[in-house]
Structure formats: C-alpha cells, structure tokens
Amino acid sequence: MADIIKIGAYLCKGCGLGERLNIGALENAAKRAGKASVVRSHGFLCNQEGVELIKADIEKEGVTRVVIAACSRRAKTEAFRFDEVAVSRANLREGVIWIRPDTKEAKETTQEMAEDYVRMACAEVRRMTLPTANPKAALNRRILVVGGGISGMTAALEASQAGYGVTIVEKTDRLGGWAGRLYKRVADRYPFADPADTGVADMVKAIQSDAKITVHLNALVSRTSGAPGRFEVEITSGGAATNETFGSIIQASGFTRYDLANLPEMGGGTLKDVVDQAGLEELALAAAGGPIKRPSDGREVRSVIFVQCAGQRSEKPGHLPYCSGFCCTTSIKQAMYFKDRNPEIDTVVLFSDLRTPGAGGEDFYRNGQRKGVTFAKGSVRAVVQGEAGPVVQFQDEILNDSVSMPVDLVVLATGQVANAGVNIENAPESAESVQKVSILNLTYRQGPDVPQLKHGFSDSHFICFPYETRRTGIYTAGPVRRPMDIAQAMEDATGATLKAIQTLENAGLGRAAHPRVGDLSFPTFRREGCTQCKRCTVECPFGAIDEDEQRYPQFNEARCRRCGTCMGACPVRVISFENYSVETVGQQVKSLEIPDEFSGKPRVLIFACENDAYPALDMAAQNRLEYSAYVRVIPVRCLGSVNTIWLNDALNNGYDGVMLMGCQKGENYQCHFVKGSEMAYYRMSKIGDTLKGMNLDTERVTTYEVAITDIHRIPKLINDYIAMIEKIGPSPFKGF
Amino acid sequence: MSNPNQTIPGQYRGNFLREVEANVEEGEWVKMCMQCGVCAGSCPLGPYWDYPPQQIFMMIRAGKREEVLSSTSMWMCTSCYNCMVRCPRELPITHIMHGLATYAKRIGKAPQTPITPRFAQKFWDNLTVTGRVNELKLGLALYFINGIGEGIQTAMKMQDIGLGMLKTKRMSPFEILGGHGIKDKAGFRAMLKKAEEIELAKIAKNQVAGV
Numbered sequence: 001m002a003d004i005i006k007i008g009a010y011l012c013k014g015c016g017l018g019e020r021l022n023i024g025a026l027e028n029a030a031k032r033a034g035k036a037s038v039v040r041s042h043g044f045l046c047n048q049e050g051v052e053l054i055k056a057d058i059e060k061e062g063v064t065r066v067v068i069a070a071c072s073r074r075a076k077t078e079a080f081r082f083d084e085v086a087v088s089r090a091n092l093r094e095g096v097i098w099i100r101p102d103t104k105e106a107k108e109t110t111q112e113m114a115e116d117y118v119r120m121a122c123a124e125v126r127r128m129t130l131p132t133a134n135p136k137a138a139l140n141r142r143i144l145v146v147g148g149g150i151s152g153m154t155a156a157l158e159a160s161q162a163g164y165g166v167t168i169v170e171k172t173d174r175l176g177g178w179a180g181r182l183y184k185r186v187a188d189r190y191p192f193a194d195p196a197d198t199g200v201a202d203m204v205k206a207i208q209s210d211a212k213i214t215v216h217l218n219a220l221v222s223r224t225s226g227a228p229g230r231f232e233v234e235i236t237s238g239g240a241a242t243n244e245t246f247g248s249i250i251q252a253s254g255f256t257r258y259d260l261a262n263l264p265e266m267g268g269g270t271l272k273d274v275v276d277q278a279g280l281e282e283l284a285l286a287a288a289g290g291p292i293k294r295p296s297d298g299r300e301v302r303s304v305i306f307v308q309c310a311g312q313r314s315e316k317p318g319h320l321p322y323c324s325g326f327c328c329t330t331s332i333k334q335a336m337y338f339k340d341r342n343p344e345i346d347t348v349v350l351f352s353d354l355r356t357p358g359a360g361g362e363d364f365y366r367n368g369q370r371k372g373v374t375f376a377k378g379s380v381r382a383v384v385q386g387e388a389g390p391v392v393q394f395q396d397e398i399l400n401d402s403v404s405m406p407v408d409l410v411v412l413a414t415g416q417v418a419n420a421g422v423n424i425e426n427a428p429e430s431a432e433s434v435q436k437v438s439i440l441n442l443t444y445r446q447g448p449d450v451p452q453l454k455h456g457f458s459d460s461h462f463i464c465f466p467y468e469t470r471r472t473g474i475y476t477a478g479p480v481r482r483p484m485d486i487a488q489a490m491e492d493a494t495g496a497t498l499k500a501i502q503t504l505e506n507a508g509l510g511r512a513a514h515p516r517v518g519d520l521s522f523p524t525f526r527r528e529g530c531t532q533c534k535r536c537t538v539e540c541p542f543g544a545i546d547e548d549e550q551r552y553p554q555f556n557e558a559r560c561r562r563c564g565t566c567m568g569a570c571p572v573r574v575i576s577f578e579n580y581s582v583e584t585v586g587q588q589v590k591s592l593e594i595p596d597e598f599s600g601k602p603r604v605l606i607f608a609c610e611n612d613a614y615p616a617l618d619m620a621a622q623n624r625l626e627y628s629a630y631v632r633v634i635p636v637r638c639l640g641s642v643n644t645i646w647l648n649d650a651l652n653n654g655y656d657g658v659m660l661m662g663c664q665k666g667e668n669y670q671c672h673f674v675k676g677s678e679m680a681y682y683r684m685s686k687i688g689d690t691l692k693g694m695n696l697d698t699e700r701v702t703t704y705e706v707a708i709t710d711i712h713r714i715p716k717l718i719n720d721y722i723a724m725i726e727k728i729g730p731s732p733f734k735g736f
Numbered sequence: 737m738s739n740p741n742q743t744i745p746g747q748y749r750g751n752f753l754r755e756v757e758a759n760v761e762e763g764e765w766v767k768m769c770m771q772c773g774v775c776a777g778s779c780p781l782g783p784y785w786d787y788p789p790q791q792i793f794m795m796i797r798a799g800k801r802e803e804v805l806s807s808t809s810m811w812m813c814t815s816c817y818n819c820m821v822r823c824p825r826e827l828p829i830t831h832i833m834h835g836l837a838t839y840a841k842r843i844g845k846a847p848q849t850p851i852t853p854r855f856a857q858k859f860w861d862n863l864t865v866t867g868r869v870n871e872l873k874l875g876l877a878l879y880f881i882n883g884i885g886e887g888i889q890t891a892m893k894m895q896d897i898g899l900g901m902l903k904t905k906r907m908s909p910f911e912i913l914g915g916h917g918i919k920d921k922a923g924f925r926a927m928l929k930k931a932e933e934i935e936l937a938k939i940a941k942n943q944v945a946g947v
Binding site: 303346348354365366369370372374375376377396398399401403405 | 747748749750753767768770771790791794795797798800825
C-alpha cells in the first residue's frame with residue numbers, strides 16, 4: 001500500500017481560517033501544484049466528524065498520504081494521528097493567519113503564504129513513507145550496573161523491585177563504595193540533628209538475598225559492544241572472562257578521592273595530622289565510638305579545624321575549579337563526631353561560603369551550631385608543623401584578622417574527581433591529568449567510554465535529559481555525572497534505573513527511547529552511493545554508527561536518537577529516514593513559486609529546529625506577534641540534520657536568504673541532540689567561500705541560536721532579516 | 737570568688753562564647769548567627785558602631801573578650817529592632833546587645849565614652865528614688881553630664897524650649913524640690929531588692945560554675 005501514492009488534502013475552515021483565507025484557492029493549490037487526488041475542506045476538521053471524513057477516505061478512497069492544512073503540527077496531534085498513512089501538516093493557523101494582520105493590504109501576501117504552505121505539505125508527503133520498526137529489535141530485560149557503591153546498589157535494588165534482572169560489576173572485593181567506608185552519614189530524616197547509620201550493610205544484605213541480582217566482585221567490564229536491547233558485555237574477574245547480554249547499562253562508577261599531595265601548602269601529604277574527610281572517617285571507624293585519636297602520636301584529639309574548599313573552587317593548577325557540593329555538610333557531620341562525644345572539644349569549620357544543599361541541609365547546619373561547632377569565614381594561607389601539632393594560619397574574613405591557631409588535627413575538605421573513564425573527545429584539563437583507565441571498554445567507533453563535558457564528568461543534557469549520556473542505553477548515575485552526596489546519588493540512581501528500563505523496553509519494540517520517544521523511523525543509507533567518507537560515523541553525536549569490515553557505515557538503530565545529524569553530514573546525500581529525508585525537505589524547498597525580482601516580494605526560507613525554535617514561533621503566533629509574510633518555515637528535527645544541498649537548492653531557486661534557527665551550542669548547550677546545533681554552525685561557517693563563489697552575499701545564509709523562550713525575539717529576528725534582505729536587494733539567481 | 741576578667745580565653749576556643757551564654761541575657765543565641773550580615777546592613781546607626789552585630793557575634797566566637805566587652809557598639813543600640821525583625825535566623829539581636837551592655841557594665845568593662853552608659857546609670861538612679869522619672873532633674877543631669885561649662889551652654893541653648901514647656905505646663909519648676917512619686921515606695925524598694933537578690937544569686941551560681 002505504501003507504494004501507491006494517493007494524496008488526500010484536507011483544509012480546515014475553523015479557527016478563523018475560513019474567514020481569513022480564500023479556501024477555494026487553497027484547494028486549487030493542493031489539486032494543481034500539490035497533485036492531491038482528494039481535496040476536501042471542513043469547517044471544524046479536528047472534531048469527530050472531520051476526522052471521520054479523513055478516515056473514510058483512507059478506507060474507501062484508498063488515500064495513502066494525508067495533508068492536513070490547519071493548525072501547527074504541534075497542535076491537535078491526537079486528532080490528526082493516522083497510524084496507517086503518512087501525514088504532513090500545513091501550518092495555516094500559527095504559521096499564517098495568527099502572525100499576519102487582518103487588513104486589506106495584507107490579504108494578498110497572507111494568501112500567498114498559505115498557498116505555499118499547502119504546496120510544501122503536498123510536496124513533502126509525496127516523498128514520505130510510513131516508518132516501520134527497527135528490524136534488529138531485541139528485548140532483553142537484564143540491566144548491567146557498573147559499580148557497587150551507593151548509586152550502583154540503589155540502581156540494582158530499584159531495577160530488581162521493578163522486575164528486572166541485574167548484574168553488578170564491582171572492581172573492589174566488596175560492595176558499598178565510599179559510603180561503605182563512612183562511620184556515619186549525614187542525617188537524612190527530620191529533625192536532621194545527628195549523624196545517621198549509612199544503611200550500606202542493609203543494602204548489601206538485600207542485594208545478597210535478591211535472586212534477581214548477580215554480583216561480580218573484583219571484576220571489570222573488559223568489552224562492551226552492541227546496542228540497547230542487545231549489549232554484549234565481557235566481564236573479567238581474576239583473569240577469567242564471562243560473556244553476558246544486557247538490555248541497558250547503568251554506569252555508577254563514582255568518584256576518586258582528590259590527591260592530598262596536591263596541597264602541600266596545607267600540609268597535605270606532608271603532615272601526619274592533616275587528613276582529608278575520608279581520612280577522618282577512617283579515624284572515626286578506628287575509634288569505634290571512643291575518642292578519636294590523631295595519627296601522629298595516637299593522642300586524643302582535643303581541637304580540630306575543618307578547612308572547606310581545600311583544593312576546590314580554585315583556578316590554581318592542580319586544583320578543582322568546581323564545588324563538590326557534599327563537603328560542607330560532611331564537615332558539619334564530622335565535627336559532630338567530636339561534639340557528640342565531648343562538647344569540650346574545640347571544632348572550627350573554616351568556610352568561604354557554607355553550602356548545605358538538600359531539604360535538611362540548613363537544619364543540619366543549625367544543629368551543628370547548636371552543638372557548639374564554631375563556624376568562621378576564613379581562608380587558609382598555610383598549615384605548618386608547630387610544637388605540639390599542626391598550626392593553621394588563616395585570615396578571618398569577617399574580622400579581617402590574621403590568625404595562627406595550633407590544633408591537634410586538621411581535616412581538609414577536598415572534592416570529588418569523577419571516575420568517568422577515558423576522555424575520548426576533549427584534551428584533558430590539568431586537574432584531571434591522571435591517566436584514566438576505560439570503564440566500559442566500548443567497541444564503538446567513537447571511543448571506549450561515554451563522552452565527557454567538563455572537568456571529567458560524563459556529558460548529559462543537564463536540563464532536559466539529565467541521565468542520558470551520549471551513548472543511548474547507557475546511563476550514568478551518581479558522582480560520575482556531577483559531584484553529589486549520598487541522598488542525591490540515591491535519587492540519581494533511581495532516575496537512571498527508570499530510564500534504563502524505558503530504553504530497553506523501547507528497544508524491544510524497535511523504536512526510539514528519547515528524546516523522540518516512540519519514533520519508529522531510523523536512518524538507512526544507499527550503499528552504492530556511499531563514498532566511505534566517514535563523516536556520518538564521526539559526526540553522529542551518539543556514536544550510533546560504526547564501520548563494517550568493508551568500511552561502510554554500520555547503523556546501530558537502537559543506539560540512534562533520530563536527530564538526522566548523519567543525514568545533514570552526508571556530502572553525497574545517501575542517508576535518509578522513511579519520513580524525513582533530503583527529498584522530503586528538498587522538494588518542499590523546490591515546490592514554491594518564487595516571485596520575480598520586480599515584484600518587491602522577497603522570499604526567505606527558515607529552517608527551524610522543531611524542539612525550540614518552532615515552538616517559539618508557534619508561541620509568538622499564539623501571542624499574535626506579527627512577522628513578515630515573506631518567510632516560509634520548514635521545521636527540522638535538529639539543525640544538525642540540515643544538509644547543505646537544501647541551501648543550495650534554495651539559493652539556486654531564487655530565494656533571497658536562508659535563516660537557520662537552532663539551539664544554544666557549546667558548554668551550556670540546549671540542543672536536544674547535544675552536538676547537532678554545533679555541527680550545523682560548524683558546517684555553515686564553512687560555506688562562506690561557496691557563497692562568495694556564487695557571487696552571493698554571505699548574509700544570505702545566517703544561523704541563529706534561538707531558545708524556546710525567545711517568543712518576542714523571534715519575530716524581531718525575522719523582520720530585521722527581511723529588512724536586511726530588502727537593503728542588499730534581490731538574489732541574482734531569480735528567474736533562472 | 738574568681739574574677740571573670742582574669743581568665744584569658746583562647747582564640748576560637750569557645751570559652752568566651754560559654755561565658756556569654758551563661759551571663760548574657762539571650763546569650764545562648766550567639767552561636768546560631770550565620771554571618772549573613774543583614775543586621776549590620778539594617779542598623780540605622782551602623783556607621784557609628786565600632787563593630788556591627790554580625791561582627792560582635794563572630795568576635796565572641798573568636799574569643800575576642802576585651803574588644804567585645806569594652807566596645808561602644810552595644811551602647812549605640814537605640815532599640816529600633818530593625819535587625820531583630822530582619823534576622824533570617826531569628827536571633828533576638830536587640831536583646832543580646834542590651835544583655836552584653838549590662839554584662840560589660842557589671843564587670844566594669846563598659847567604656848567611658850560615649851555617655852550612654854553614664855546616662856543609663858543616671859536614669860536608674862533618678863528612677864529608683866521615687867519610682868517615677870523626674871524629668872527636670874534627669875534633663876539637667878544630662879546637660880551637666882560632661883561638666884559645668886558644657887552644662888550651662890546646653891541649658892542656655894535649650895532655654896526657649898524649657899520656657900515653652902513651663903508655659904504649657906508640660907514641666908513644673910517645683911519638681912526640683914523632689915517631685916512626685918508613686919504611692920507605695922516601700923513596696924517598690926522591696927521589689928527592687930528582691931530583683932537584685934535574684935540577679936546576684938544567678939551571678940554567684942555562674943562564678944561557682946567557673947564560667
């Protein structure tokens with residue numbers, strides 16, 4: 001059925017469309033230019049009667065492609081969903097009548113706009129086919145958890161309780177991670193007054209008695225290949241390797257202790273009575289509830305200073321530039337170790353900004369104060385050896401006082417260094433120059449570990465998809481993602497587990513997990529046209545494409561997020577989706593009638609990212625903000641999917657300019673597909689010479705970063721661009 | 737009995753904080769200050785203080801006993817309560833300032849300038865005679881607090897106001913002879929005596945406890 005192309009175009013007259021537009025002329029456009037076999041209009045297309053009308057045509061008239069000329073593709077999605085045919089939407093409401101004034105003068109250009117959108121939708125749907133699910137779909141309800149710390153254990157228990165099998169791979173000889181090496185944890189329950197039991201022993205017990213969870217201790221992941229639903233993993237333990245298959249992977253590889261030797265000025269690594277927070281936990285565990293003794297001579301500690309932000313939040317070489325977020329509350333907890341046993345022990349916390357995140361953080365801080373812990377805003381200059389122990393030299397920032405204070409013990413609150421494996425993309429920053437060992441040993445073409453964003457933490461879309469790494473089906477949880485404490489790590493692991501379940505279930509159905517949840521389409525390529533240039537394998541933000549033995553791209557559909565960045569990258573245009581391809585967009589570009597240079601009606605094409613820019617345009621319309629009638633908007637999955645041939649087509653067809661609207665790129669990227677908008681910018685930065693070669697002004701192709709909130713900015717961008725085009729004059733390619 | 741002025745508190749050791757907690761009204765709140773500085777920014781007399789309340793609290797925690805007790809800061813407080821209503825940690829800052837002033841005066845650490853501590857004493861002495869404030873005597877006492885010369889100058893300067901008050905019967909010149917008082921003066925004195933006993937007992941208890 002999919003091979004027979006019979007287009008049905010349905011025009012809605014509701015929402016004022018009937019009054020503002022000449023529907024008869026639109027019907028003609030669909031019939032003549034759009035070559036639609038069936039053309040109908042209805043006063044209220046999205047109501048039951050209208051939808052039944054379309055359904056009847058699909059069944060009785062054999063319509064295989066449907067064009068809905070009504071509202072935005074983002075509106076009425078349920079009503080206009082026809083699973084058995086390809087559907088294209090002409091946006092006449094948000095795209096035309098809502099952004100144009102209802103005046104006599106504007107009527108002509110408004111009608112032209114509407115007719116063009118009808119033509120474009122017909123041209124698009126002609127080239128669309130119905131997507132079918134990934135033929136390599138596999139369902140595997142087992143999850144691999146890498147790391148047996150608090151995050152990994154939480155993930156394992158959550159997955160098991162949801163009915164999924166779990167294998168934990170832990171590199172040490174016991175479960176528990178850093179949390180297992182604590183004397184107590186920060187209070188997690190009202191009244192947040194006292195250090196609490198870590199709960200690690202109970203979790204280990206629960207895991208050991210859970211039949212659905214297998215634990216490999218002293219083990220490493222030595223090889224990972226495949227895709228969501230069919231990950232093949234080699235687990236090496238004591239020289240012996242076993243192979244297992246998994247549906248998805250949770251990487252909870254945690255953090256490494258910051259090396260104290262980097263802080264010699266604070267006595268780190270040189271003075272025995274200067275320890276880090278983990279060191280104090282060791283002392284507290286050794287004391288087992290008795291008096292805590294200092295390492296140098298075993299004398300009971302009577303005075304202790306906690307130095308916050310030691311080697312953190314500092315741009316000095318070898319220091320961590322970020323705040324690890326857990327250390328202030330940890331120091332309060334550790335000061336309580338002393339105060340709870342003996343209130344006479346002097347405990348001073350030297351902070352620069354006391355940060356106690358979490359619901360109970362402030363209460364815990366108050367309880368520390370109540371117990372008599374002294375908090376002073378101070379910066380430490382040095383810790384030196386005195387007669388009876390370390391002497392802390394610091395500046396009291398409130399009293400502007402230089403203080404030299406002898407104490408028994410100094411605790412440096414150092415930060416977390418992510419255990420994210422090998423940095424496969426960026427040159428390592430100085431603070432993380434330690435030689436990293438791969439954690440997942442992925443056989444992916446793009447490298448053995450998940451990509452990192454900054455400071456060695458794994459990359460994830462901070463706002464929209466916090467657990468998603470750039471390797472589909474692999475989720476990072478806990479301090480490998482960003483610095484965090486136990487409570488946050490547990491919440492994080494729970495979230496990652498839910499995502500891991502979601503992705504393996506979607507993989508079983510052969511469809512995308514996120515952000516295009518449920519999308520069945522996936523990219524394929526025409527082998528005979530491929531030149532093996534490898535741009536798709538390199539530019540895919542998600543490492544979805546490997547190379548086969550003959551060096552052709554090998555698509556792993558289940559790893560794909562359907563952004564189309566590969567399609568935009570392909571110089572020979574052989575990559576396409578069933579319902580989104582070089583043709584579906586290219587034919588839209590070519591379907592318009594371009595007025596000649598004497599008409600005074602320029603034409604500007606806009607490629608708008610459907611995640612941010614297109615909704616912003618819709619919302620501008622909802623606010624009835626006006627913009628020029630000379631633009632024609634084509635939504636794209638991601639700006640990264642824009643193939644330069646579309647620009648070529650547009651300019652050759654006589655368009656006067658092309659605007660590309662994508663998401664923010666760079667470190668604080670907003671792109672749903674992480675690198676898509678960045679790739680688009682990169683590609684567009686290279687076409688200046690080509691434009692000059694074509695004797696065109698470089699402004700004729702301009703790229704913009706547009707956020708979903710740019711509702712008022714976006715009409716202005718458009719109108720300014722049109723004004724600019726009117727100034728530089730019509731394209732010399734018109735009329736050819 | 738140990739003299740509290742003879743013990744030297746160590747830096748950041750908490751001794752002085754414990755002394756304040758034991759002896760100063762609402763002193764147990766001092767440790768709860770989080771050093772945000774809202775009190776310091778709210779004080780209308782802020783520019784005239786040696787140290788703003790935020791700093792006073794930090795100094796107490798840092799063991800700066802001499803500087804705190806002999807400072808003029810808490811004597812500059814006009815009890816406007818701006819700091820107290822704004823304190824995010826809900827510290828009774830105004831009351832702590834009064835408590836600190838009282839304690840400093842009691843152990844002989846109150847500063848000689850400004851005149852506030854001396855005027856406070858004169859107010860007390862004036863009040864306790866008859867149970868009512870003798871405004872004429874109190875006003876004159878304030879004029880002459882720094883000596884005869886300055887007193888005469890101030891009195892001359894204020895004479896128009898004084899005559900006005902006499903004319904409108906807001907002030908009686910006969911008050912100089914002793915003035916009016918409350919009915920049960922004996923009861924009033926007994927009440928003050930009892931309050932002093934309670935106060936002294938509290939101090940004695942603290943000294944035994946060594947704080």
